[in-house]
Amino acid sequence: MAALKHLNLILFVGLLGAAAQPALSPDARFVIRAAQANLAEVQMSAWAKDHALSDEVRAFAGKVLDDHTRLADELRILAVKENATLIADLDPKDAAEIDREKTLEPNLLDRAYMREVMKWHLREADAFRREIDTGKDPGLRTWAAQMLPKIQAHIKEGEDTERAIGMEVAIK
DSSP states (O other): OHHHHHHHHHHHHHHHHHHHSOOOOHHHHHHHHHHHHHHHHHHHHHHHHHHOSSHHHHHHHHHHHHHHHHHHHHHHHHHHHTTOOOOOSOOHHHHHHHHHHHTSOHHHHHHHHHHHHHHHHHHHHHHHHHHHHHOSOHHHHHHHHHHHHHHHHHHHHHHHHHHHTTOOOOOO
């Protein structure tokens, strides 16, 4: 019986805490999701930069790593402006994919990295387009509009890298 009272108290306190926290705006949720996805791209690209076999993939991973490290700094600033607390952990699906790629034979890593990082960049471009179209914060919308061409450039560079290592590039 005491355990049940303790559980009820924990649930009640948890509900009070949840009620006291303001709901996040869609703009804040965008910043949080973008930062979490960005973290995955940084970690995956750091691994690929050090372990890929082809010079082209190592160079692309290095560029993505550099650009997304700078993006992480910008997202931290935006999170403060949006009253959003960034999540320090990877999305579990992204973490699992990174762990899986770390177990691949070196001859499979280049293609797997390119396939995954391109998928992430395409999702990122869609999220930034949505923010540009529907975001409420004009400053954040302007920032997203400035970032979208950089994301699109990564997609183009990624396609070029895929071709350079003999991958078939899907028309998007």
